[in-house]
Amino acid sequence: xxxxxxxxxxxxxxxxxxxxxxxxxxxxxxxxxxxxxxxxxxxxxxxxxxxxxxxxxxxxxxxxxxxxxxxxxxxxxxxxxxxxxxxxxxxxxxxxxxxxxxxxxxxxxxxxxxxxxxxxxxxxxxxxxxxxxxxxxxxxxxxxxxxxxxxxxxxxxxxxxxxxxxxxxxxxxxxxxxxxxxxxxxxx
Amino acid sequence: xxxxxxxxxxxxxxxxxxxxxxxxxxxxxxxxxxxxxxxxxxxxxxxxxxxxxxxxxxxxxxxxxxxxxxxxxxxxxxxxxxxxxxxxxxxxxxxxxxxxxxxxxxxxxxxxxxxxxxxxxxxxxxxxxxxxxxxxxxxxxxxxxxxxxxxxxxxxxxxxxxxxxxxxxxxxxxxxxxxxxxxxxxxxxxxxxxxxxxxxxxxxxxxxxxxx
Numbered sequence: 001x002x003x004x005x006x007x008x009x010x011x012x013x014x015x016x017x018x019x020x021x022x023x024x025x026x027x028x029x030x031x032x033x034x035x036x037x038x039x040x041x042x043x044x045x046x047x048x049x050x051x052x053x054x055x056x057x058x059x060x061x062x063x064x065x066x067x068x069x070x071x072x073x074x075x076x077x078x079x080x081x082x083x084x085x086x087x088x089x090x091x092x093x094x095x096x097x098x099x100x101x102x103x104x105x106x107x108x109x110x111x112x113x114x115x116x117x118x119x120x121x122x123x124x125x126x127x128x129x130x131x132x133x134x135x136x137x138x139x140x141x142x143x144x145x146x147x148x149x150x151x152x153x154x155x156x157x158x159x160x161x162x163x164x165x166x167x168x169x170x171x172x173x174x175x176x177x178x179x180x181x182x183x184x185x186x187x188x
Numbered sequence: 189x190x191x192x193x194x195x196x197x198x199x200x201x202x203x204x205x206x207x208x209x210x211x212x213x214x215x216x217x218x219x220x221x222x223x224x225x226x227x228x229x230x231x232x233x234x235x236x237x238x239x240x241x242x243x244x245x246x247x248x249x250x251x252x253x254x255x256x257x258x259x260x261x262x263x264x265x266x267x268x269x270x271x272x273x274x275x276x277x278x279x280x281x282x283x284x285x286x287x288x289x290x291x292x293x294x295x296x297x298x299x300x301x302x303x304x305x306x307x308x309x310x311x312x313x314x315x316x317x318x319x320x321x322x323x324x325x326x327x328x329x330x331x332x333x334x335x336x337x338x339x340x341x342x343x344x345x346x347x348x349x350x351x352x353x354x355x356x357x358x359x360x361x362x363x364x365x366x367x368x369x370x371x372x373x374x375x376x377x378x379x380x381x382x383x384x385x386x387x388x389x390x391x392x393x394x395x396x397x398x399x400x
Contacts, residue, residue, distance in 0.1 A: 013262060014262055016261055016262075018253065018256060018257070021253075021256060022249065022253055025248075025249050025252050025253070026249060029244045029248055029249060029252075030241050030242070030243060030244050031241065033242075033244050033248070034241045034242065037242075047244075047245070047248060050248070051248070051251060051252050051255065054252045054256075055252065055255050055256065055259065058256050058259055058262065059259055059262070061262045062262040119238070122235050122238075123239055123240070126235055126236060126239060127239075141236070144203070145233060145236035145237060146236060146237070146239065146241075151203065151205050166199070166200050166205060169199055169200075169203075170196060170197075170198075170199035170200065173199050173229055173232060173233075174199075176232060177228055177229065177232055180232070187231070187235065188228040188231050188232060
């Protein structure tokens with residue numbers, strides 16, 4: 001099962017092999033949960049969103065065709081669910097992304113080495129910066145920088161043009177760069 | 189420094205997506221401000237790549253698969269079967285044309301005298317449903333001569349619209365190249381395949397509806 005590519009696993013799932021789908025979940029659970037967590041903040045909510053993403057893919061798997069990377073389909077769905085969750089949170093007056101920021105800005109443990117402490121510091125600064133981006137900037141930055149998706153794939157996942165990906169990503173990076181500069185560290 | 193700064197192009201440049209990378213590279217060699225900005229974006233990118241990705245809890249997979257077990261067994265849908273053989277979006281356009289024609293026929297209803305719109309509708313529907321002879325508009329919903337009951341326009345429209353909506357959810361798989369050219373590129377065999385599969389789909393939906 002490990003040596004099959006994603007679309008071969010999809011084909012096996014379509015043929016009724018649920019173990020093939022389990023392999024797809026194993027392959028993508030970490031990045032999808034991570035993406036959702038960076039998008040919405042709460043770890044528990046991120047797991048719920050990731051779970052729902054996989055279930056939706058399974059529900060539609062009979063109609064999936066290899067027109068794009070499987071990960072594009074999956075992250076496209078996860079992204080829609082995350083944006084919906086953010087919208088709901090905003091309506092209810094919650095700011096879940098802020099809660100992630102607060103979790104991660106705790107000071108590094110004193111027992112850690114300098115190098116680890118510095119990495120932790122950078123991670124906290126980045127998390128803080130990412131959490132303050134708009135959802136549109138946050139999602140595009142995560143898909144490109146953390147999931148390594150190409151512009152074409154991002155355009156498909158976000159239902160926009162490649163030119164939009166180029167300009168929005170440039171703005172997202174610039175916003176994050178400015179945030180880090182504002183925070184005053186020497187990370188850049 | 190007479191040359192235009194390239195800060196706005198640096199994001200695409202570091203991703204290998206800039207339209208003229210050689211010009212940007214030349215500028216970076218002579219412009220300290222843009223070069224510093226470039227270095228900051230590269231560092232930012234490196235830091236982001238290095239951010240740890242926590243391992244998921246073991247129960248996650250179990251939880252997902254427990255939900256999956258409650259879902260109906262998936263099967264390759266009618267659309268998938270044809271989309272592997274032909275450009276999916278082009279076939280989508282054909283389905284759209286059928287829906288449009290049906291909508292026209294449904295909105296205006298069967299008139300006493302034929303009008304161009306209905307000719308188009310009937311010509312489009314007829315091969316899909318494959319009736320033996322040209323039928324009056326009221327009978328277009330019949331799936332075969334043996335079917336005792338006709339399917340109303342509303343039901344037909346709902347079935348096709350439902351199929352279309354499902355495909356729209358997956359629309360990001362479609363190419364955005366020239367639709368007209370691709371549509372014209374469908375050969376007789378592909379069009380026939382579309383007719384057969386749509387006919388089968390409608391037959392299945394009709395049977396399911398009747399059983400339901």
